Amino acid sequence: MSGADWLSYSLQDFVMFGPQVFLRLFVRINQDLWPWQVLAVVAAIGIPVLLLRQGRNARRLAVGLIAVAWAVSGYGFLVGYFGPINWPAVWFGWAFVAQGVLLAAAMFSGGVREAALPSGRFVALWLIVVCGLPWLAVAESGQWQALALFGIAPGTTAAAGALIVAVITGPWRWLYLPLLVLWSLFSAAMFWVLQAWWLLVAPVATLFLVGAGSWLSPRTAQSPD
Amino acid sequence: MANRITRRKFLISSGLAGIALKSPMLFANTSGNAASSPIMRRIPGMDESIPAIGMGTWITFNVGGDTQLVQQRTRVLKTFFDLGGTVVDGSPMYGSAADVMGEALDSLDAHDRIFAATKIWTGDESETRAEAARSSRRWGVERFDLLQVHNLLGWQGHLETLKQMKANGEVRYIGITTSHGRRHREFAQIMERESLDFVQLTYNVLDHEVEDRLLPLAQERGIGVIVNRPFQGGSLFRRFQSEPLPNWAGEVGVSNWAEFFLKYIISHPAVTCAIPATSKVEHMKENMGALYGALPNAGQRQRMADYVRSL
Ligand SMILES: NC(=O)c1ccc[n+]([C@@H]2O[C@H](COP(=O)([O-])OP(=O)(O)OC[C@H]3O[C@@H](n4cnc5c(N)ncnc54)[C@H](OP(=O)(O)O)[C@@H]3O)[C@@H](O)[C@H]2O)c1
Numbered sequence: 243m244s245g246a247d248w249l250s251y252s253l254q255d256f257v258m259f260g261p262q263v264f265l266r267l268f269v270r271i272n273q274d275l276w277p278w279q280v281l282a283v284v285a286a287i288g289i290p291v292l293l294l295r296q297g298r299n300a301r302r303l304a305v306g307l308i309a310v311a312w313a314v315s316g317y318g319f320l321v322g323y324f325g326p327i328n329w330p331a332v333w334f335g336w337a338f339v340a341q342g343v344l345l346a347a348a349m350f351s352g353g354v355r356e357a358a359l360p361s362g363r364f365v366a367l368w369l370i371v372v373c374g375l376p377w378l379a380v381a382e383s384g385q386w387q388a389l390a391l392f393g394i395a396p397g398t399t400a401a402a403g404a405l406i407v408a409v410i411t412g413p414w415r416w417l418y419l420p421l422l423v424l425w426s427l428f429s430a431a432m433f434w435v436l437q438a439w440w441l442l443v444a445p446v447a448t449l450f451l452v453g454a455g456s457w458l459s460p461r462t463a464q465s466p467d
Numbered sequence: 468m469a470n471r472i473t474r475r476k477f478l479i480s481s482g483l484a485g486i487a488l489k490s491p492m493l494f495a496n497t498s499g500n501a502a503s504s505p506i507m508r509r510i511p512g513m514d515e516s517i518p519a520i521g522m523g524t525w526i527t528f529n530v531g532g533d534t535q536l537v538q539q540r541t542r543v544l545k546t547f548f549d550l551g552g553t554v555v556d557g558s559p560m561y562g563s564a565a566d567v568m569g570e571a572l573d574s575l576d577a578h579d580r581i582f583a584a585t586k587i588w589t590g591d592e593s594e595t596r597a598e599a600a601r602s603s604r605r606w607g608v609e610r611f612d613l614l615q616v617h618n619l620l621g622w623q624g625h626l627e628t629l630k631q632m633k634a635n636g637e638v639r640y641i642g643i644t645t646s647h648g649r650r651h652r653e654f655a656q657i658m659e660r661e662s663l664d665f666v667q668l669t670y671n672v673l674d675h676e677v678e679d680r681l682l683p684l685a686q687e688r689g690i691g692v693i694v695n696r697p698f699q700g701g702s703l704f705r706r707f708q709s710e711p712l713p714n715w716a717g718e719v720g721v722s723n724w725a726e727f728f729l730k731y732i733i734s735h736p737a738v739t740c741a742i743p744a745t746s747k748v749e750h751m752k753e754n755m756g757a758l759y760g761a762l763p764n765a766g767q768r769q770r771m772a773d774y775v776r777s778l
Contacts, residue, residue: 254700260746262536262746263530266533267531328562
């Protein structure tokens, strides 16, 4: 294909599904999983508690739960539900699983800091993400069953996962960042084409939270709360 | 005046109505003059006619495993068939649309009512047969009526195999597609050199570049023309639906914007069929309205184009 041909393509040409079908993915996965999403809610609330506790095991458990959240939302939502209507979602799904594995590997290989976090700011941001972002799909679809929960929906999971940059050290952090950026760009472009304005908040928040996570990291934190 | 219906009269007329609904082709009028019969177009060089309005499946039928939406799209397809449509266009590029079409055809038991058209969409030129076979499994059809090389991707190799497949009776018609005005020069060269039954291209009241070269060439070479993006992917509605129809719309057999856009297209003498896509039963009814009634003549077509461009 010539350069001029490529120029004749717009973002629209690459989105092969409509907003109604996409928003129903959230409703469908919630219906199919019920009542197991209670576990996702417990994990979302429990993770900051574990992260702030002193001790290696608590932090490992928290990071382990986030790793599981990456893998489950990747394999469940992206590969299982989104993949059939959008092929790139399958690639992202497996990348989410790999991200979970990467996080787990970092945890077992000393890639996770044990120093204390600035707890107030971290918990506040975490709770805003896991309690606030799920409602974006509800606002967009008008259906409360579309709640995009942490550990199930990829957008909320990636946004919360971005905050964990705070505890990942040097080289592991560089491996962890690309998916956050790629996913944010991909989903932002998709929501733009679908004109799903509420959903656009999630990728923007994810990029912001990568910055916030780096800022909250114990090494750079000036005074832990 | 009340008209008494006897049991005998009722049985005869309901039987006829049933036949009419089941086989709209039976009452087809190939000239498109009678208000009550669908506008049919002859496939150039063939003894076969197809309804001038078909349907596309890009985006609209890609609903994955969502049973609620599959059922809803099945109702869209049923409306299409009930109103006299037969030509359905798909592509392996359209995600789950082929599987959804297969499910819908199964539940309507409508495999014999469809003129099934899909595409070969792979850069691997040795994959033609394999991809056609995969598509026919997904649609649940024994063979396709029409196989088209999607956007000229690997067209040389695919076209050779498609010709053999046609000779063996594995497919009835073959063709090539483009859209959005892409690669028209190469498209025209292929139309000049190759023996094609159909070409598929973009044509609508705003995108009319094909009027200069490709449509006259199709007429000259006896190639059927399927028109994609008749509503410019829906943007014609977004731009013009709030505007009034011209007060002479009735003269050209038009009662809404969907009919306006579609009748403009199918009244071009080179066009065989337009394939609008929709996810809604109500929109399908509007679109299929263009399959009936009067068509604009050349002067009226010009007036239609001028009117839209003046808005
Ligand atoms: N290269 C190729 O081979 C190629 C390229 C492009 C397209 N195609 C084929 O051509 C088909 C048609 O093109 P397209 O789907 O891109 O675009 P299109 O048919 O021009 O427009 C489809 C859009 O119009 C809307 N619409 C349909 N009927 C309507 C009505 N009565 N009132 C208001 N809105 C209406 C639909 O929305 P609703 O769902 O809300 O009705 C949909 O968003 C495709 O589906 C595909 O099969 C082939």
